[in-house]
Amino acid sequence: MISDESLAIDTLNGDLSAFEELVNRYKHRVFSIVYRLMGQYQEAEDVTQEVFINVFEKLYQFDADKKFAPWIYRIASNTSISALRKKKNVIVVDFDEVPQVAYESTIAGESYNPQHLYEREELKGLINDAITELPESYRMVIILRYQMDLDNQEIADILDISKENIEVRVHRARKALRQIIQKRWEERGMANELPASR
Amino acid sequence: MNCQQVDEHIFSYIDSKLAPSLSSDLESHIAHCEDCRAKLDFARMETDILCNELFMPTLHDTFTADVMAAVGNNQMIGPTELAATRNHRAWYTRTPFWLVATAAAFVLLVYTISPDFLAPDTKIANQQSKDLKVAERNVASNAVIGGETTKKLKQDSQNESMQDEVSIDEPSSFYLPAETAIDETGNQVRTLAGAVPDEVNNELMKQRQSSPDRDRNDASVLKAPISSTMPKVINMPASFEIVNSAKQTDGWTFTYEGDGKQLTVSLASANVPMAMIVKPEAAATDSSACVGAACEYVVNKKSAVNSVNRSVVIDNVNYELILTGELSVEELQALAERLIIEK
Numbered sequence: 001m002i003s004d005e006s007l008a009i010d011t012l013n014g015d016l017s018a019f020e021e022l023v024n025r026y027k028h029r030v031f032s033i034v035y036r037l038m039g040q041y042q043e044a045e046d047v048t049q050e051v052f053i054n055v056f057e058k059l060y061q062f063d064a065d066k067k068f069a070p071w072i073y074r075i076a077s078n079t080s081i082s083a084l085r086k087k088k089n090v091i092v093v094d095f096d097e098v099p100q101v102a103y104e105s106t107i108a109g110e111s112y113n114p115q116h117l118y119e120r121e122e123l124k125g126l127i128n129d130a131i132t133e134l135p136e137s138y139r140m141v142i143i144l145r146y147q148m149d150l151d152n153q154e155i156a157d158i159l160d161i162s163k164e165n166i167e168v169r170v171h172r173a174r175k176a177l178r179q180i181i182q183k184r185w186e187e188r189g190m191a192n193e194l195p196a197s198r
Numbered sequence: 199m200n201c202q203q204v205d206e207h208i209f210s211y212i213d214s215k216l217a218p219s220l221s222s223d224l225e226s227h228i229a230h231c232e233d234c235r236a237k238l239d240f241a242r243m244e245t246d247i248l249c250n251e252l253f254m255p256t257l258h259d260t261f262t263a264d265v266m267a268a269v270g271n272n273q274m275i276g277p278t279e280l281a282a283t284r285n286h287r288a289w290y291t292r293t294p295f296w297l298v299a300t301a302a303a304f305v306l307l308v309y310t311i312s313p314d315f316l317a318p319d320t321k322i323a324n325q326q327s328k329d330l331k332v333a334e335r336n337v338a339s340n341a342v343i344g345g346e347t348t349k350k351l352k353q354d355s356q357n358e359s360m361q362d363e364v365s366i367d368e369p370s371s372f373y374l375p376a377e378t379a380i381d382e383t384g385n386q387v388r389t390l391a392g393a394v395p396d397e398v399n400n401e402l403m404k405q406r407q408s409s410p411d412r413d414r415n416d417a418s419v420l421k422a423p424i425s426s427t428m429p430k431v432i433n434m435p436a437s438f439e440i441v442n443s444a445k446q447t448d449g450w451t452f453t454y455e456g457d458g459k460q461l462t463v464s465l466a467s468a469n470v471p472m473a474m475i476v477k478p479e480a481a482a483t484d485s486s487a488c489v490g491a492a493c494e495y496v497v498n499k500k501s502a503v504n505s506v507n508r509s510v511v512i513d514n515v516n517y518e519l520i521l522t523g524e525l526s527v528e529e530l531q532a533l534a535e536r537l538i539i540e541k
Binding site for chain 1: 209249252268
């Protein structure tokens with residue numbers, strides 16, 4: 001398979017099909033970053049499109065000796081944050097985008113326990129919502145580590161902070177996320193206390 | 199390790215980022231602490247959800263085609279034009295029409311100059327009537343560009359203009375490759391709307407009439423034709439120094455002083471293809487010292503911009519790119535990306 005970096009060079013040489021391949025390879029990953037940051041489908045799709053246009057226009061700046069993925073993630077991050085600031089950080093989550101609780105799902109390797117499953121699904125919904133309430137720097141680091149599965153050096157490159165600070169930021173982001181979840185959990189009057197509250 | 203320390207390291211442990219010795223300590227503690235074990239299980243469940251189970255809508259099937267349509271037929275044109283071609287309008291394309299039109303048609307590059315600043319020039323007097331007509335025509339022509347076929351025309355005009363402007367050597371007097379006109383109140387006004395020969399203007403008008411874009415009202419159509427409105431190079435005498443630069447709502451204003459006179463240059467940031475390049479001999483190399491020099495550069499996307507030493511080669515002439523005190527490298531880059539010289 002042709003590497004991302006080679007496709008980038010081919011694009012610079014005028015091969016639009018190479019760019020199309022890059023779009024296909026990265027559109028879902030870029031969208032997942034943008035969607036988590038924007039929190040709203042239509043805006044996320046617009047911004048994702050904008051990301052690829054930015055990538056196309058800035059491709060001449062790409063250093064082909066480096067990896068393409070962190071570079072495009074950085075553009076995705078910057079474009080999203082810029083769009084967010086333009087709309088003054090107002091996050092709107094459409095009702096039709098609120099994830100439906102999938103009661104029928106089962107978790108592999110766990111015994112079937114209706115109460116447990118219900119709470120897990122409830123927790124999933126809480127986490128979905130709680131992420132949108134996080135400050136964008138925390139949101140970003142969580143997306144990059146847990147959704148994009150990037151290592152600390154890659155995250156550091158994208159966020160332009162030192163590698164040593166990544167672990168601290170992840171910890172703070174998880175703590176902040178936990179606080180929001182606990183608060184929501186209590187507000188919903190869930191029967192069982194969260195283990196994390198003990 | 200105690201319970202509080204487990205709290206501090208629990209996420210790093212789950213993510214396999216904890217040092218082996220600390221991991222062992224944590225495991226030893228968890229082996230005999232039921233509460234911490236429950237916390238660990240809960241944190242694992244959270245992590246599992248974060249990694250694998252978050253809600254994620256899918257992109258439309260036409261997403262790739264939409265992107266390719268946006269870039270495919272618009273290579274090497276500016277982001278504003280690209281945005282205008284997109285199916286979904288981005289936030290930055292939602293600029294009010296009147297603002298875009300104003301920026302594109304009227305705020306291109308305006309010189310405000312005191313009457314006594316202009317040296318007497320019999321040519322100016324002789325050309326006043328004609329210049330006024332030309333200036334009026336330029337304003338009209340701002341809104342009538344479109345279509346690929348105008349490029350050649352623009353390029354030819356620009357190349358001639360570039361050669362003239364680069365070779366100009368009038369260090370003792372202020373020179374701008376611009377037209378001087380008389381406004382309604384009888385004052386001399388120097389605009390940067392370079393003269394458009396009648397035949398060029400007529401050609402532009404004809405092409406506009408036959409252009410498929412003739413009925414469009416977006417910014418890409420309203421954008422001023424480069425050759426008719428903007429000199430590519432402004433030679434600023436070394437005796438003039440910038441004394442103030444300020445970011446405005448839709449651009450920048452630079453104030454220069456020299457020989458006891460003052461000049462204000464307004465530079466619109468949106469939809470305005472233009473460049474201001476300091477004469478090589480006036481260039482400073484240290485950006486921290488660049489408050490005393492004008493100004494920015496704009497290049498074609500195909501041009502190699504050396505962001506390290508900030509230089510650009512146009513027609514085999516190397517120009518030093520100078521930052522004012524107001525613009526960061528990123529802002530300069532952003533400016534360069536918005537503004538284009540077509541060669």
